[in-house]
Amino acid sequence: MKALVWVEHDGAAVKDATLAAVTAAAKLGDVHLLVAGQGVGAVSGQAAKIMGVAKVHVADDAAYAHALAENVAPLVAGLMDHHDAFVAPATTNGKNIAPRVAALLDVMQISDILSVESADTFTRPIYAGNAIATVQTRDTKLVLTVRGTAFDKAAMEGGAGIIEAVASMGDKGVSTFVSAEIAKSERPELTSAKVIVSGGRALQNSENFHTIIEPLADKLGAGVGASRAAVDAGYVPNDYQVGQTGKIVAPEVYIAIGISGAIQHLAGMKDSKTIIAINKDEDAPIFQVADIGLVGDLFKIVPELTGKL
Amino acid sequence: MKILVPVKRVLDYNVKPRVKADGTGVDLANVKMSMNPFDEIAVEEAIRLREKGAATEVIVVSIGEAKAQETLRTALAMGADRAILIVSEEKVEPLGVAKLLAKVAAEEAPGLIILGKQAIDDDNNQTGQMLAGLLGWGQGTFASAVVVEGDTVTVTREVDGGAETERFTMPAIVTTDLRLNEPRYASLPNIMKAKSKPLAQKAPADYGVDVAPRLTTLKVVEPPKRTAGIKVADVDELVGKLKAMGVAK
Ligand SMILES: Cc1cc2nc3c(=O)[nH]c(=O)nc-3n(C[C@H](O)[C@H](O)[C@H](O)COP(=O)(O)OP(=O)(O)OC[C@H]3O[C@@H](n4cnc5c(N)ncnc54)[C@H](O)[C@@H]3O)c2cc1C
Ligand SMILES: Nc1ncnc2c1ncn2[C@@H]1O[C@H](COP(=O)(O)O)[C@@H](O)[C@H]1O
Numbered sequence: 001m002k003a004l005v006w007v008e009h010d011g012a013a014v015k016d017a018t019l020a021a022v023t024a025a026a027k028l029g030d031v032h033l034l035v036a037g038q039g040v041g042a043v044s045g046q047a048a049k050i051m052g053v054a055k056v057h058v059a060d061d062a063a064y065a066h067a068l069a070e071n072v073a074p075l076v077a078g079l080m081d082h083h084d085a086f087v088a089p090a091t092t093n094g095k096n097i098a099p100r101v102a103a104l105l106d107v108m109q110i111s112d113i114l115s116v117e118s119a120d121t122f123t124r125p126i127y128a129g130n131a132i133a134t135v136q137t138r139d140t141k142l143v144l145t146v147r148g149t150a151f152d153k154a155a156m157e158g159g160a161g162i163i164e165a166v167a168s169m170g171d172k173g174v175s176t177f178v179s180a181e182i183a184k185s186e187r188p189e190l191t192s193a194k195v196i197v198s199g200g201r202a203l204q205n206s207e208n209f210h211t212i213i214e215p216l217a218d219k220l221g222a223g224v225g226a227s228r229a230a231v232d233a234g235y236v237p238n239d240y241q242v243g244q245t246g247k248i249v250a251p252e253v254y255i256a257i258g259i260s261g262a263i264q265h266l267a268g269m270k271d272s273k274t275i276i277a278i279n280k281d282e283d284a285p286i287f288q289v290a291d292i293g294l295v296g297d298l299f300k301i302v303p304e305l306t307g308k309l
Numbered sequence: 310m311k312i313l314v315p316v317k318r319v320l321d322y323n324v325k326p327r328v329k330a331d332g333t334g335v336d337l338a339n340v341k342m343s344m345n346p347f348d349e350i351a352v353e354e355a356i357r358l359r360e361k362g363a364a365t366e367v368i369v370v371s372i373g374e375a376k377a378q379e380t381l382r383t384a385l386a387m388g389a390d391r392a393i394l395i396v397s398e399e400k401v402e403p404l405g406v407a408k409l410l411a412k413v414a415a416e417e418a419p420g421l422i423i424l425g426k427q428a429i430d431d432d433n434n435q436t437g438q439m440l441a442g443l444l445g446w447g448q449g450t451f452a453s454a455v456v457v458e459g460d461t462v463t464v465t466r467e468v469d470g471g472a473e474t475e476r477f478t479m480p481a482i483v484t485t486d487l488r489l490n491e492p493r494y495a496s497l498p499n500i501m502k503a504k505s506k507p508l509a510q511k512a513p514a515d516y517g518v519d520v521a522p523r524l525t526t527l528k529v530v531e532p533p534k535r536t537a538g539i540k541v542a543d544v545d546e547l548v549g550k551l552k553a554m555g556v557a558k
Contacts, residue, residue, distance in 0.1 A: 092468040099435035103442030108404045108523035111433050127326040134527040174447040182470040238467045291538035304544045309557045
């Protein structure tokens with residue numbers, strides 16, 4: 001079987017999420033990559049070195065500069081004449097593009113896979129991860145998105161993929177990129193951070209979030225996350241949100257501060273290796289999943305903790 | 310301009326899902342069912358566009374069991390104008406739903422179709438993108454702001470790194486993210502009024518669409534359970550644990 005993996009990148013470098021998708025694809029057969037973008041020479045070179053990659057298809061054109069699904073999906077559908085599976089990381093870009101590809105190919109996508117059981121059978125979470133389904137497809141081509149925390153990352157070195165240019169299929173003329181507000185942060189990205197410090201509604205405002213959560217994260221070299229309640233209340237931007245409808249994370253250590261532990265939040269972090277919870281309510285559901293709990297007022301505990309580290 | 314809003318009936322988001330002992334799925338007998346939360350946001354957005362004069366009619370559609378009528382009545386009570394129920398007692402997958410919706414779109418010729426970004430039962434996050442692919446329309450997915458101007462719709466999208474704005478020529482697809490708006494509650498008079506709003510009943514065969522599933526669910530199990538660990542008494546003990554784990558020096 002030949003699998004085509006969509007490479008998530010920022011124009012300069014391959015993003016980590018791609019590497020888990022490569023590992024999943026390698027379980028199916030030969031791994032080919034698709035780098036679509038504008039001025040993606042460096043990214044393609046990097047992609048070719050990923051362990052296990054046989055070929056890198058490169059579509060370098062302005063139409064692909066912003067990963068617009070309307071333009072990328074037909075390109076992928078064309079390449080699928082020669083591939084058996086399309087595999088994308090379950091990032092916002094992957095989730096935007098893959099189902100459109102599936103529709104063009106007339107196949108059912110299997111979203112957010114956790115494992116490859118065989119060439120046609122996969123496991124995936126449903127109901128916010130409260131159940132795991134094993135599903136088998138009858139379709140002759142596969143379209144999969146891959147949950148990044150469920151697969152090891154393929155090595156960035158050791159591969160020697162052949163780079164091959166693909167002709168652009170042009171701009172479909174229905175969508176235009178206008179602008180992006182991409183947060184720049186010195187902190188590790190949530191989906192690859194080893195330690196995450198997350199704050200909830202209990203922080204009360206954005207200033208408290210900055211003065212209480214961030215210094216602790218700085219001490220631990222941690223990424224910063226948040227519950228939906230904290231995002232909705234405007235304490236932090238949307239890209240901080242962990243959960244069913246935010247980011248799925250599985251760091252070595254997840255510290256939940258002033259977060260109650262709603263199932264939608266747990267869906268995004270319950271595969272973390274060690275969960276630490278700080279909450280003033282000893283009956284908060286978060287303690288049912290926490291390895292280490294500390295009951296008390298975060299406004300007292302967290303500054304003391306930061307001071308003692 | 311008409312706006313089409315597909316709504317799905319799902320297990321209420323406050324109910325803890327229970328996996329059936331025989332491993333065939335999640336138990337939906339005698340539990341509260343509601344409109345998918347993202348679809349409430351979609352209905353709200355469509356009504357607001359009509360209230361602003363950007364749209365003339367809001368049509369809600371559901372594919373599912375006859376009971377999905379209740380979900381459609383809720384949408385009508387919120388302010389949608391009429392409803393279409395495509396009855397299928399068998400579960401229809403996103404690809405089948407998208408094909409049916411493409412037929413409805415061909416009949417109704419809406420300027421916008423606003424869907425939820427994902428249904429919180431199967432967490433597929435596919436239908437809107439598939440529908441856009443079938444129709445060849447633009448897709449403003451994961452929307453946190455929607456602005457209609459002339460024949461274009463500008464959508465601010467919640468993406469991994471922050472936010473992104475894209476513009477689409479209409480007709481177009483929009484899928485809603487959580488922060489797009491706060492859905493209204495239906496008032497009692499509006500709930501009464503909704504009872505007499507038109508609700509058409511159809512079957513997949515009326516549209517000539519084959520909705521046979523492509524996937525077979527072999528089994529459904531509970532995820533590995535986490536058990537509660539220990540409670541530490543104070544910050545010093547927590548610092549000790551962090552050091553023992555090598556997280557702090
Ligand atoms: C469709 C849908 C999708 C959703 N997706 C997500 C998602 O992806 N991610 C997500 O997080 N949520 C999501 N939610 C929301 C979720 O249901 C909860 O509402 C949310 O997670 C609650 O956030 P919280 O724990 O910060 O707030 P709360 O539930 O209000 O909890 C605050 C906690 O702080 C504690 N506290 C208060 N003061 C202090 C103090 N001084 N010191 C210590 N502790 C204190 C309280 O005891 C309480 O446990 C979703 C909801 C829906 C309907
Ligand atoms: N059976 C259905 N009936 C009506 N709308 C649906 C149905 N299934 C999915 N949708 C729509 O598609 C969106 C995304 O669903 P999904 O792709 O299943 O996660 C939902 O939020 C609904 O707007």
